[in-house]
């Protein structure tokens with residue numbers, strides 16, 4: 001079975017998250033820029049004319065589709081690498097994935113998620 005991790009992280013944490021995932025052998029991912037807010041609803045900044053609110057803050061969305069058995073390890077790794085300890089560190093959403101198809105080969109599911117020297121290949 002396959003899951004998708006959608007991690008919303010601080011922009012400046014991307015490098016650390018990528019390196020940490022590479023170290024455990026999680027290879028494929030895609031990253032998109034996004035804006036959002038969580039439960040604080042943004043932040044208050046003070047300008048020359050007084051305080052104003054920035055309600056949508058820039059964040060990165062890191063998407064990773066991976067096998068179920070690698071999910072917890074990946075979550076743990078992202079949490080460690082993306083944490084600063086301050087509000088706004090982000091959230092991780094997990095979704096079930098129906099199928100994966102590698103276009104070039106027609107491989108599906110787990111086979112389409114195999115990469116040279118990835119977390120599963122290393123276990124062998």
Ligand SMILES: Nc1ncnc2c1ncn2[C@@H]1O[C@H](COP(=O)(O)OP(=O)(O)OP(=O)(O)O)[C@@H](O)[C@H]1O
Nearest residue numbers: 008035036037038039040057059087088089090091
């Ligand atoms: N419920 C949500 N659905 C989708 N995206 C969200 C949701 N909540 C937050 N986000 C996205 O995650 C980013 C980071 O959220 P944030 O870390 O502030 O969450 P939080 O729940 O407020 O936790 P904290 O109290 O640690 O700040 C937001 O900027 C937004 O892009």
Ligand SMILES: [Mg+2]
Nearest residue numbers: 038039040088
């Ligand atoms: Mg917040």
